[in-house]
Amino acid sequence: MSKAKRLLDILLFVSAKKKFTAQEVADEFNISIRTVHRYILDLSDMGLPIYAEQGRNGGYSVLTSRLLPPILFTEDEAVSIFFAFQSLHYYRDLPFNTEMKSASHKLYSSLQEEAKQKVDKLQSYIAFWNPKRAIETPLLKAVLEVAIENKNLHIQYESKSGTTTKYIHPIGVYAHDGLWYMPAFDLTKQKILLFRVDRILSIVESEENKEEFINLEEWFGNTYEIKQPIRLHVLLSREGVRQCRSEPSLEDLVVIKEDGTGYIDSIIDKGELNFTSPLFYRLGMHAQIVEPNELINILRQQAKDILSMYPENE
C-alpha cells in the first residue's frame, strides 16, 4: 500500500481516539513501531497538532476534534459555502459560530488571489437581512442540545402574565425573522406551545423521554391544520391582489381575474383570523370582506377602540 494512503488511514484512526500509543498503531496496521514514529513525525510536519507525553502511561494525543479525510473542493463549491455562511451573518447568536469561523478561514486561505477577490465582492453585493436584534439568546445552544437528546425540560419563561414555570418536551428550534423559536409539548397542559428562546430565563434538564413526538418538519406541516373551519371571502382590488400575494399565509389563496383584480374564497381556521385582521386593516379599501362576519366585527371593534382612544375634540 502506498505511503500516502497509509498515512491517511493512520490520520483517521488516530484522530478518532483521544489518546493512543505507537504500539497500538503498529499492531493495528501491522507495521513496526519505528515506522509508526516516523509516520507520526510526518503527520506532525504536515500540520496535524499532535503531541506526545513521555514516560510510563505516556502516549500521543491529537488536539483537534475528529478529522475528516482531505476533501477536494472546486472553487465554486467553496464560494457556495461562503455564500451559506453569509446568510447567517445577521444572526446574533448561533450554535456553531467558532466552527464556522475556522472553517471559513481554512477555505479562504487556500483560495487563489483571484478567487479571494470574487468572494469579497460577492459578500459586498449580497446579503441575507435580518433585523439585527439587540436581544440575546444565551440559552440557544443549551436548548438545542436538550432537544437533540430527546430530554424533558423544566423552564422559567417570561410570558404575557409574568414569569412562569413550565414542564415541556422540546420539538426543535427554528429561526424566523431574526428570532429563535421553540415549539414544545407542554407536559402539564398536554398540548404543543410555541416559545421564544430569548424569553426562556433558565432551564433544568430532566429525564429522557422515550415517547415518539412529532418532529420539527412535521410540526411545520401541521401548523396550518384547520380545526374550526370558517369561510373567508374577500374581494380584492389590483393593489389588494398585489399585497396579498406577498403574504405567505394568503398567497396561495388569491384568485386573479382577467382585469387584474381578484378575490379570496377559501376555508381557513378560525384561529387565524386574529393574525389576518391587521393585513385587512392595512389594505383598507383594497380589500372588501364579504365573509366571515367575525372578521368584520374584529376590524370594526378595533376601529372603534382606536376612535375612542383618540376622540375628535383635540
Added chain:
Amino acid sequence: MSKAKRLLDILLFVSAKKKFTAQEVADEFNISIRTVHRYILDLSDMGLPIYAEQGRNGGYSVLTSRLLPPILFTEDEAVSIFFAFQSLHYYRDLPFNTEMKSASHKLYSSLQEEAKQKVDKLQSYIAFWNPKRAIETPLLKAVLEVAIENKNLHIQYESKSGTTTKYIHPIGVYAHDGLWYMPAFDLTKQKILLFRVDRILSIVESEENKEEFINLEEWFGNTYEIKQPIRLHVLLSREGVRQCRSEPSLEDLVVIKEDGTGYIDSIIDKGELNFTSPLFYRLGMHAQIVEPNELINILRQQAKDILSMYPENE
C-alpha cells in the same frame, strides 16, 4: 521532493488550465514526460476527472472547475457547514444551488457513520423558517451578476401602477423574509429605490458604470437616515413593552419603567409613520400615542375608513 507534494503541485497547476500537454508539465517541474504520464494516471485513479485528446493538437483537460488544495476539516467544522446550508433550505431560488449540493455531498460522504447520524439529527431539530414562497425569482442570478460587474440596467418592472421601464444601477441584492430585494439607483429619478427581484420581468444589460456608488452594507446603515424629524411619544403598557421589543424598528427606542410599563420618546423620520401605524393599530389600548398628531390622524382616518366600509346595519 516527495511524490505526494509533487502530485499536489501538479494537481493545482493542472486544474487552473483548461488544456495542457504532458510536455508542458514536464518542463514546468523538470521531470520526464514518462513520469508526467504516470502522475496523470495516479491523479486519474484518485478520482480527478481528467481526460485526454489523442493526436496532434491533443492534450489533457480537467472537467471540473478550478480546484482548491485538499482541506482537512474537523467534524465540527463540517457540521457547521451543514448548519449553514440548512439555513438556506427554505429558499426557492438561490444562486449556488448546484454547488451547494455537490459540496454537501462531498462532505457527507466522508463523514463517519456516527457523524452522519449527528448531522441528520441536527437537521430534524433545527430549521431556519422562511415562508416557502410559491413566487419564482428566475432573474436572481442574472441580476446578481450584473450588480457584481457594476453595470447599468434597463428593466421592466411590475409596480403598483402596472408594468414600467426603469434605467437603474443595482447596489446589490438581499433576501428578507423569503423574498429577494434589490436596492438600486434610479438613473432617471436620481435616487435610490428598492425593487423586488421577483417583480422584475426582464433585464437588458447596459454599459459599465465607473462612478462610485454606495455599497450594500452602507445602504443598510443609511436606510434609517432621518430626513424629516418628528417626535414620537407613546406610553406603553406591560404588554405594549413586550410587543414593541419584538419590533426591530422600535426595540432600541423602548424605555422600560420599574413597574414593567414603559414608553417611547424619540425622534424618528416622518416617512416611517406609515410603516409604524399598523403596529400601533394592533396594540390598541396597550399603546397610548401622545405625539405626533399625524400618527393619531392616520389611525383615526383608517379606523373611519373601516367603519364606513362595514356600516353597523347588517
Added chain:
DNA sequence: TAAAACATGACAACTACTGTCATGATTAAA
C-alpha cells in the same frame, strides 16, 4: 529501580520511483 513510553540514529534489505528507450495508436496539418 524497573517498566513503559517517546526520540533518534545507523544500516541493510526491500520497494518504489524515475529516466531512457522503444513501440503503437490517433489526429491534424503540410
Added chain:
DNA sequence: TTTAATCATGACAGTAGTTGTCATGTTTTA
C-alpha cells in the same frame, strides 16, 4: 499520403525512498 504532435504502455536499470531491526537515550510513574 506523409509527417509531426500527441497520448499510451512496456521494459529495464539506476536512483531514491521506505522499512524493519538493533542500539541507545530520555522521561515518567509504579
